[in-house]
């Protein structure tokens with residue numbers, strides 16, 4: 546019997562291994578490794594962990610990692626100058642500016658400064674437009690990872706009723722667009738949605754991306770639904786104890802009714818970095834004009 550728990554960590558590990566093989570083939574053809582530049586401003590503790598993990602995953606996959614750690618008081622102009630320098634650097638195929646940025650910096654204009662064809666985060670408006678209109682761009686890593694897990698579990702998503710809870714530019718909206726591209730019938734729910742539990746109860750697929758710990762209760766889940774939990778909420782415990790990570794879904798309650806569900810940690814999170822490597826590999830192939838069979842997956 547298939548396990549209810551969707552093991553995103555194991556899925557991502559397999560994906561990273563395949564990407565590593567493709568990166569080796571690329572290096573043999575292009576005479577260089579695919580390159581990813583990651584820019585971090587400030588010392589947000591969670592960002593530090595993610596940036597460290599990205600560096601290790603990039604190197605492990607046989608790609609070149611360029612890390613830029615800037616002080617928290619970096620000016621907007623200095624950050625834009627660095628992005629421009631990376632846009633022009635031929636060794637750099639992908640550029641990622643770790644979010645969130647410190648409050649004095651304008652995230653939207655920093656994202657807008659990244660060359661769309663190096664925007665491996667898929668956050669640039671050009672890539673959002675390509676996703677919406679069927680063009681060849683980059684898809685944000687977390688929603689792409691969710692779609693991969695859903696297709697792996699369900700196969701064809703056509704005609705499924707899907708609800709995405711959350712409407713952020715980096716998860717909720719691209720997630721809804723990807724589900725629509727798979728011919729699902731999509732509802733985007735948010736803080737003003739009326740009767741949210743009933744909206745969720747109608748869904749075959751639930752994607753929770755609200756950033757509120759365990760907000761989605763077990764009895765909101767339709768029996769047999771597939772639940773994808775994007776939330777990563779840190780619950781502080783007593784002094785000297787590590788914070789506990791929980792998702793946006795009450796896992797224990799939802800697991801009883803769901804056909805399949807992602808845990809937190811170990812579900813969607815690890816897919817984010819695996820898809821980042823995949824997008825970097827794709828960027829490198831496109832920039833060198835080399836064909837990548839199977840879209841890198």
Ligand SMILES: Nc1nc2c(c(=O)[nH]1)N[C@@H](CN(C=O)c1ccc(C(=O)N[C@@H](CCC(=O)O)C(=O)O)cc1)CN2
Nearest residue numbers: 595641642643644645666686810811812813814815817
């Ligand atoms: N420029 C970007 N900034 C941010 C993104 C992004 O995609 N691009 N996403 C998040 C952070 N993130 C990657 O940057 C990320 C989040 C979580 C994980 C992950 O593997 N989570 C683990 C738990 C790890 C932990 O202990 O915290 C899991 O869920 O199992 C990887 C990457 C915001 N910023």
